[in-house]
Amino acid sequence: MAQQLGRPEPLDPRFDRSAWWREDRFGMFIHWGAYAVPARGEWVRSYERLSVADYQPAIDAFDPDPDFDAWAATAAAAGMRYVVLTAKHHDGYALFDTALSDYSTVATLGRDFVAEFLAAFRARGIKVGLYFSLLDWARPDFPHHGDLQHPMRDAVEFRDHRPDLASYRAFMHGQVREICSHYGPLDILWFDFSYAGMGPDQWGAAELIRIVRELQPGAVLDNRLEGSGPEPGSILTGDPTPWSGDFTSPEQVIPAEGIRDAAGRPVPWESCLTLNNHWGYCRHDADWKTAPMLIHKLVECVAKGGNMLLNVGPDARGTFPAQSREILAGIGEWMDANADSIRGCGPAGLPKPDWxxxxxxxxxxxxxxxxxxxxxxxxxxxxxxxxxxxxxxxxxxxxxxxxxxxxxxxxxxxxxxxxxxxxxxxxxxxxxxxxxxxxxx
The missing domain is CATH 2.60.40.1180 (Golgi alpha-mannosidase II)
Structure with a gap:
């Protein structure tokens, strides 16, 4: 079907769930957890080969008192209509109330940060989502030695370690059931991520998607139960799996063209991008993108039929860095005047102009x-x-x-x-x- 000028090209009905999300176009990603204490990014355990014991001082020192209403006000002022918070990242330390582990802010601090976060953003009318890592480097039953990502992947003392994937799946599915059961309707569930040796079979994706669709039938899902940033999975094929997701998620890049499936039909997509070069708070990273650059990139995403999910990494006190707030305010000033050209918009069906x-x-x-x-x-x-x-x-x-x-x-x-x-x-x-x-x- 040829695109009519001024009207975005229609999508396959299997993507109807994401209609509101494609209307909103612009959201906030928030990577926040105990990794804000060492302040070297959320992958610090993996990059520096830190054991659970090595990482424990960060857990012990993580005692924030965030102003979630200020977070929500910043997102709203920037023109963002939805938000995704890391309920649990790869380090395994949960920001939500879980009966399946004592490795959480509820057990340690008596604070359910996920519940507090959701209340503040919902009060602002911002749609809410939770990121959940399929990896958990704190679990003894998760693969260690030889895994591509685990902090102990090349540690000699773990060369005889044997994972128990059945045990791990039961635990991980249980935590997904908790976040899908205890926090009301979630607009987005953002799973992360699959890689060589750890994919749909290891995650038990068929059962996991059954749990999600039973408990959160309206939640928009990313594609990473079988994919990653550069690997879209079956969502682009003629035979997508039930867990292929509602959108594909290029990371730290904007595709050269809009994303289409094997038959040439448009597929929803979202570029997730950082404000500097890290997702989690990194004190030494001063390579901040400018507001004008990010405005241009937001426009580019929409012109190509995609969304932008722009990340903030709050510090160990739970405060947005001053540079992040300044950049977002600049974007918001432009959005105040021009949001109608972003929200509810998509490709125009015209060649890219020089200007x-x-x-x-x-x-x-x-x-x-x-x-x-x-x-x-x-x-x-x-x-x-x-x-x-x-x-x-x-x-x-x-x-x-x-x-x-x-x-x-x-x-x-x-x-x-x-x-x-x-x-x-x-x-x-x-x-x-x-x-x-x-x-x-």
């Missing part, structure tokens, strides 16, 4: 102009006779379709001017991304 991107939604086109033209701006891909009117999205002011002697050799093409003299060059009203709302005839 930026097109998005489309609600029967309108949105020109994201990121580079100033010399003279009038050509609305590449459109003819003059297709256009009813053009306005700045930010303030509703008219941007006239013009004739100019400099473009007289293109009489059928559509050009607009940002000032009263169409031949002149004007600065963009918004140097980051000036959004034009184009209504077609």
């Amino acid at each position: 930026g991107w097109w998005t489309a939604g609600r029967g309108r086109l949105y020109a994201h102009v990121m580079e100033s033209p010399i003279g009038p701006l050509q609305l590449q891909g459109l003819r003059r006779d297709q256009i009813d009117d053009v306005h700045l999205l930010s303030d509703g002011s008219q941007v006239p379709v013009v004739d100019a002697w400099s473009v007289a050799d293109h009489p059928e093409e559509a050009f607009v001017s940002f000032g009263p003299q169409p031949e002149w060059t004007y600065p963009l009203p918004d140097p980051v991304d000036t959004v034009l709302e184009v209504t077609l005839r």
